[in-house]
Amino acid sequence: MKNARFRLSIRICIFTFQILLGVIIVRNKDRHPSTLCVQGYHTQTSGPAVVPIVQSSTFVFENQKQMLDSVQGKSGGHVYTRWSNPTTKSVEEKISALEGTEDTHVLASGMAAISSAIFGVVKGGERILSSDSIYGGTVQLFNKILPQYGIHVDYVDTDEIVDKLMDSGGSYKLCFFETPTNPTLKIVDMKKVADAARTTGTISMIDSTFGSPINQRPYEFGVDLVMHSATKYLGGHSDIIAGTISGSKVMMTNVRSAAKLLGGTMDPFASFLLDRGIKTLGVRMERHNFNAKYLAEKLERNSRIRKVHYPGLSSHPHHDVARKQMDGFGGMLSIELDSDLAGTSKFVDSLEIFLNAVSLGGVESLASIPALTTHYGLNETALREMDIAESTVRLSVGIEDPSDLLFDLLSALDVLQ
Ligand SMILES: Cc1ncc(COP(=O)(O)O)c(C=O)c1O
Incomplete structure (x- = not known):
């Protein structure tokens, strides 16, 4: 009896502790991110252990009633792969589990995800507020394509997004930002931006590519739409181009409608590769995080390097x-x-x-010079305004042995003397 009472009080303690600890345990229904990477919420009880590749553009029905139920979305059946596909759906569910969102749509590229999301929720005549520190391709979409459809974008410094939103009087339909940013790894306070957006009736949308859902889950901080270039960490092996957009069911209904018609559909084989990549996302990110911090700390002490930008350093302004x-x-x-x-x-x-090489987030380490690649053509003053120098090198640190990576960098520094 004493024992039973003891066990009960232990259980109550654990339960209270879990509630206090909160979000992650409840959100993940007790599964942690690395488990979700491998299995999502599913437990396979029979059939193939690996999600099959359903390489079919269309699906067959026994009769018109069945077909209509699927077309109307009542039965959850797949009709046509531009609308939905079993292989793609499986990886979408896994990403929702990781991000903690109700729904995810996987598309053929990060750019397809951004454009489908924006055309899904923003109409001609409405305005977007965007951080000025975003991926170059997104800037081009914002400056060259959106204005043709009557959508205009205002840019703001990463540190001033919240003030600008609060002063806007709700005149922006959407607020777009990235964190960490490219290439100087600035950090934007996601909760503050999400709160300001909610207060002003603005939809918040993040490009969370540099973070990965292992390192940050913006939806938990109140961000409405979470986007990834899954070409990077999610895929992880530099062998696919893919994009994801996640959010609430309501928000995603509009995104899915736009995506269906814009047609940036993910191929089922690429969805399979994406799913396979995500299986190791947890362990890969542990190694990426470790290696990059190790190098940042070593390089910060090197006299031939003027500055190291890494959010894990206590010297980083947004640490x-x-x-x-x-x-x-x-x-x-x-x-x-x-x-x-x-x-x-x-x-x-x-x-x-x-x-x-350009790109990032794969198992192999990459180095590129922003002044010659992503920010090519900008003069020194323009680069300086973005805190980029001609001598800035962006490193996508892979999962190789950290001491080999350090040796490689130090040997290349020796060539400069
Ligand atoms: C931060 C970021 N967002 C979006 C994109 C676009 O993604 P994709 O090339 O998969 O279309 C990229 C591509 O490099 C990126 O680095």
């Missing part, structure tokens, strides 16, 4: 915000060499393990 909202600081870091553009090019060309 406290990063600690509050991230579970790991990510695999991206930027270094500013004590050199000019020619020297910086020589440095990158001398690297052996870090490959000379």
Whole structure:
């Protein structure tokens, strides 16, 4: 009897502790991110252990009643792969589980995800407020394509998004931002932006690509739409182009309608590869996080490097915000060499393990010079305004041995002397 009472009080203690600890345990229905990466919420009881590739554009029905139920979305049946597909649906459910959202749509690229989301929720005549620190392709979409449809975008410094929203009097339909940003790894306070957006009746949307759902889950902070270029960490092996957009069922209804007609549909085979990539996302991110922090700390002490941008360093201006909202600081870091553009090019060309390529988030380490790639054509003053120098090198730190990576970087620095 004493024992039973003891066990009961232990259970009550654990339960209270879980409630106090809160969100993650409840949100994940007791499954943690690494488990969700492998299985989502599913427990396979029979059939194939791996999600089959349903490489079919269309689906057959026994009769018109069945067909109509599926067309009307009553039965959850698949009709046509541009609308939905079993392989893609399976990876969508897994991503929703990881992000903590009600729904996710997977598309053929990050750009397809951004454009489908925006055309889904913003109409001609409405305005968007965007952080000025966002991916170059998104800037081009905002500046070249959206105005043709009567949608105009105003830009604001990452530190001023909240004030600008609060002063807007609710005149923005959508607020778009990234965190961490490219290439200087600035951090935006997700909760503050989400709260300000809610207060002003604005939809908040984040490009969370640099973070990954292992390191940050913006929906938990109140952000309405969470987007990823799944080409990067989610896929993780530099072998697919893919995008995701996640949010509430209501918000996603409009996004899905637009996506269905814009047609940036994910191919089932690519969905299979994405699912396979996500299975190792948890362990990959642990290694990306570890390697990048290790390199950042070592390089910060190197006299041939002027600056290291990494949110995991206590010297980073937004380190406290990063600690509050991230579970790991990510695999991206930027270094500013004590050199000019020619020297910086020589440095990158001398690297052996870090490959000379754009993109990011794969298992292999990559190095690129923003002034010659993502920010090509901007003069030194324009670059400086963005805190980028001609000698800034962006590193996507992979999962190789950290001491090999450090040796590679130090050997390339030696070439500069
Ligand atoms: C932060 C970020 N967002 C979006 C994109 C676009 O994604 P995709 O190339 O998959 O269309 C990229 C591509 O590099 C990116 O780096």
